[in-house]
Amino acid sequence: MATVHETLPCRVLSGPGARHDVPGELERLGARRVLVVATGSARAAADELAGALGGRLAARFDRPAVHTPVHVTAEALEVARGAGADVVVAIGGGSAVGLSKALAARTGMPQVVVPTTYAGSEVTPVLGETDNGVKTTRRDPALAPGTVVYDPELTLSMPPGLTRTSALNALAHAVEALWAPDATAATDALATEAATVVLDALPHVLADPAGLPARSRLQQAAWLAGLCLAQTRTGLHHQLTHVLGGAYGLPHAELHAMLLAHVMAFNLPFAPAAADRLSKVTGGDPVAAVAALARGYEGPTTLGALGVPRDGLPGIAERVVAAPYPNPRPLDPAELTALLEAAW
Helix, strand or coil: CCCCCCCCCCEEEECCCHHHHHHHHHHHCCCCCEEEEECHHHHHHHHHHHHHHHHHEEEEECCCCCCCEHHHHHHHHHHHHHHCCCEEEEEECHHHHHHHHHHHHHHCCCEEEEECCCCCHHHCCEEEEEECCEEEEEECHHHCCCEEEECHHHHCCCCHHHHHHHHHHHHHHHHHHHCCCCCCHHHHHHHHHHHHHHHHHHHHHHHCCCCHHHHHHHHHHHHHHHHHHHHCCCCHHHHHHHHHHHHHCCCHHHHHHHHHHHHHHHHHHHCHHHHHHHHHHHCCCHHHHHHHHHHCCCCCCCCCCCCCCHHHHHHHHHHHHHCCCCCCCCCCHHHHHHHHHHHC
């Protein structure tokens, strides 16, 4: 059976100061009434854009939430419809991007997305939404933003902790693409380059947060990693972040950072090609390399520290095994509970 590689239509603008081209992009799209969605950390950039838009600014919504709760989307939808918005601009991390996709799914509005973290979801056709503590994920080419603007200057204000966890989030997209059942030569190349650059650039960014060249490289790596996420099916690692995050309202990037090395240790013995590539990228033990980066985080580094109850772990394992994502290692509830115990 043939493997399939599908490239989504997307216009990408990148480079220092690229955010200043957003009004021109909106003009190109024929936008007349712009809804700006922004996370709190991106308020300054949203203020700047609002000023540049002038009378074309229809409304702002500054309350996107992690895991895209449907009740928040309903509030934003009411604002968008009340303002007669015909395009959405999202500025911020994964919460803003997720809300933008959710709005586009309900209205058909075109999206212009300006990421300020390394989430990577801006170039994917994937949307995860949470309702009553359950996160469901769907994939549809119509969900992918049509224009993405990468401006590394917008990442300069990221705190060191978020820089670390967000970059490890991007790395997780690349790692899972290497053991995906629908991996291709193209996704292998993207994933290998993304992992190489994340692991090389992240220590430089952490040592010199104001260094724009390393920030630019890390942002470009996140773009490549996001393309991996767009073109391959995710496995156990992403499923765990979705199930745990939806059940307990946990921060997405922190979950990625603390779980990745554990899932790599679990899966790599069953994914020799991925293990070989990652060993070459790290020049040694890839699990140890990722674990060392994760341990450097000054916030919570275990599920227990995040407040996940230990007695809830078997139930999480059972939920994952009941509807597993494709994964190189067969899933057994006891073995999966042991993985979660190690992360706890």
